[in-house]
Amino acid sequence: MSAEVAITLSSMVHPDEPVEQPFYIPMTGPTARPRRSLKHDDTFIVLDGHGDIGASAGGPDGLFHADTRYLARLELTLDDVQPLLLGSSLRDDNSGLTVDLTNPDIYRQGRHVLAKDILHIVRTIFLWRGTAYQRIGVQNHGDRRASFDLKLAFDNDFADLFEARGAVRPRRGTGSGRLMGPGEVVLDYRGLDEVVRTTALNFDPCPMRLAVNSASYHFDLEPQESISLFVTVTCNGGAGGEPGRFFRSMLAHRREMRRCTGGAASIETSNDILNEVLCQAAADLNILMTDTPQGRYPYAGIPWYSTTFGRDGLITALQMLWVDPRIARGVLRRLAVYQASKTDPLADAEPGKILHEMRGGEMAALREVPFACYYGSVDSTPLFVLLAGLYLDRTGDIETLQELWPAIERALHWIDGPGDPDHDGFVEYQRASEHGLANQGWKDSYDAVFHADGRLAEGNIALAEVQGYVFAGKRLAARCARRLGRVDLAERLELEAARLAERFETAFWCEELNTYALALDGDKNPCRVRTSNAGQLLFSGMVREDRARKVAADLLRPHFFSGWGIRTVAHGEVRYNPMSYHDGSIWPHDNALIALGLSRYGLKHAVEQVFTGLFEAAAYMDLRRLPELFCGFRREKHRGPTLYPVACVPQAWASATPFTLLEAALGLEFDADRGEIRLRNPRLPAFLDWVVLRDLRLGSSAIDLRIHRHGEDVSIEVLRRRGQIQVSMVLAQ
Structure with missing residues (x-):
């Protein structure tokens, strides 16, 4: 996923000049505690390393469901002080979080009443069917009775996800809290959209004191005695009615997760660290997968992109096609259902366009943000056509192709019609509303498309890699058309692809740079900037072989290749910034698509260089997880890569990257018609x-x-x- 960023000022901005960015994700201070996240379907939770929500600064904490925060605080204290952290860990399959705590020295009225490290506190947390389950186990390891108070403080704001990200709303709905019995509290909120959202907290056993924002207990534990508390937090009544018992629900959840991974290829290698990287990536993809009426769909990332994104789902499915083509089937079927059927400027919708993202929160419902069903993506539509063709090659599933074919034809009509507003043969974008995204390729930061002197591109912008997606999509659609007996259409699509390749070489090649322009602006002036976009052209197979080799050689020189991966923008370009979102950082999925392109052109030494850099970067990462992106600083001896502070982790297309790199190294090809793997x-x-x-x-x-x-x-x-x-x-x- 890339950042949802739009600007309302002129795009003629100096590289160092601050601009207004309504959908910018702010980072206002350091994170006091590391964060951990869990997800199940449309619900996710972000907690700190102690298992608390909202107890420390610097994190996007909360229990979120359908783009709304259903719990903003849940903090455990002992005698009104925070316990000490021993350690916390996610299960290998991401099904739960376990946190080990102990007590600090506790004083009452100046008297030392409990020495540190006497109590062992274990918090076990998991998500299932719209409910967050938590067990708090406490055992006295001392040689005498331990008396203490345990308190859980909680609260909620029912913030829309965009509010949690920093948006300020002039008006909000009304909230309230009420006790429903000795062990239950309900918090509710009536939004301006007239939807009532509820959070139900249940405590077992019942607290000694229960208020609308806290539950208090007192315990006297004999030596070696232990107790357990159970807390459930349910969003809107949960997906399966009343929440079940803790252990029964936990086992059912784990069985469900194992069942969902069945049928996919598995990988084992001689390298233990790579095995850990692959296992973590598979586990991350599994929790990001979400059951939808059309099939399982990989949500883009946690915390900000845990929803249906067109581009992210399509690229993730493409990356995982060799491992599990069922992902592609679910993605294609869901996006076909939500394909635009009418023109809506606020949503950037035009008939035939494929979804960029969809949101279910209050602000989207009220159109305070345009993302309820938003189509401001220039590449989702050609990627949809491309993936459909690759899916047929991989599976031979003609029935699904026939189901999708009307949507494919509508997408092709958009590509040749509204997608090319000036009829120059290139697919272009310009946002239809000032409320939408200024840039609508995968690099959608406000400053991601610029000229060599730093001026931002204006007008109808034709991105280089998008033309490659169109070329590959039309060639693959031609193969699909032949399978359906549409020979005339197949020949026309093949001819259109060939003509596009010719036009592209003339308009985009920059001889002085030995690479392709980033884009053409509205006046058809090339953005003569060295960027990784040119590398994705190799993946499409559109470019001449001699020029592909020049592009590849440039991408692996030090101004691009940091030692950890290929930067989005080459060092030396006027807007290069290794700490930026899109102008010098390193995106694993970008490198993965480039690696597929290098493999296509037979450049296996180059594939090895990219694979090795990203593998060694992953070896330094927490949990061996490749994040959404990391900084583009040059690699130095005995130091790991520099992290980007607000990168999403896990992120679907980053998690899929190790599998794609292996595919590129092996040169895997599938021929369903001949029953052959090459x-x-x-x-x-x-x-x-x-x-x-x-x-x-x-x-x-x-x-x-x-x-x-x-x-x-x-x-x-x-x-x-x-x-x-x-x-x-x-x-x-």
Whole structure:
């Protein structure tokens, strides 16, 4: 996902001049405690390392459901002081968080009544079906009775997600709280949209004192005695009625998570650290997957993008297509349902456009923000066509293609019609409303598209990589059309793609830079800036081979390649800033798509360089997680990469990146019609001796493979085969 940023000032801005950015995500101070997040379907929670919500500064804390915060504070204290942290950890499958705490020295009226490290407090937290479950276990490890008060303070603001991100609203609805019994409190809010949202907190056993913002207990624990408290926080009554018992619900949740991962290929390698990276990435993708009426959909990221995003879902599905094509099917079916059918300037909607994002909060419902169903993305539509074609190649699923075909045709009509407003043959964007996104490619920061002198591009902007998506989409759509017997349409699409490639070479190639322009502005002037956008053109396969090699060579020089990955903007460009969102940072998914392009053009040494840099970056990251982005500073010996302070973690397309890098290294290709899996010019990086792919499916057949590295060559061993399936290795210059 990329930031939702629009500006209301002139786009003629000096690089150092501050601008108004209504959807900017602020960072106003350091994070006092590290944050951990959990998600289940449309509900997610962000807690600090103590298991608290809202107890420390610097984090986007809360229990959120459908883009609204349903709990803004839940803080545990002992005798009115915060306990000490021993440690906290997520389960390997991301199904829950466990926090170990102990007591500090406790004084009453100047008298020392409890020595530190006597009580062991364990908080176990998980999310399931719209409810946050928590067990608080306390055991006395002392040699005498321990007497103490335990208090849970809670509160809520029912803030819209955009308010939680910093938006200020002149008017809000009304909230209240009430006791429903000795162990239950209900907080509710009637929004300006007339929707009533409720948070129900249940405490078991019942507290000694219960108020609308706190639950208080007193305990006298004998040596080795332990007690357990259970708290549930339910959003709008929950998805499955009354919340179940803690342990029964926890086991059901874990079984559900295991069941959802069945049917995907699994990977094991000779490198233990890469195995950890891949396992964490798979677990992160699993929690980001959300059940929808059209199938499972990868929500973009936590905390700010936990919803349906078109571009993010499409690219994540593309990255994971070789591992689990069911993701692509769910993404395509859902986006087809929400394809725009009418013109709506506030939503940037035009018939045939594919969704950018959708939101379910109060501000979206009132159109205080335009994102209820927002279409301000120039690339989601060609990516939809592209993914549909790749899905057919991967699976041979003609039934799903037939279901999607009307949406594909509408998308193609938008590409050739409203998507090209000046009829110059390039797909362009310009926001239809000042409330929308100023830039509508994946680099959608206000300052992401600029000229060599720093001036921001204006008018109808044609991004380089978008033309590549259109080219690849039309060629793939032509193959789909042939499968459906639409030969005339197939020939027309192939011809249009070829003509687009010719026009593109003439309009975008910058001989003096040995790369392609970032974009054309509204006056058809090229933005002669070295950016990673040119690298994604290799993924599309549109560009000439001699020029592709020049682009690749440039991307791997020090002004682009930091040692950890390829920067979004090359060092030396006027707006280069390694700490920016899009103007010099490193985005794992961007590097992954570039790696696929390098592989397409047979540049396997370059693939290895990118793969190695990102793998070594992931080895330094917390939990071995690649974040949404990190800073583009040059790599230095004995130091890890520099993090970006408000990057989303986990983020779907970042989590998918290790799988894409492996695909690029192996040169994996699938031919469903012939029942064949090909490895084209496979090459394993030096940190891998072997890779095992299990349950690699093609149609109703599956195979297990072991790939061994022998210097720069590999060998393939078939470990197991189910059904009719062929494997071949293609070696070509």
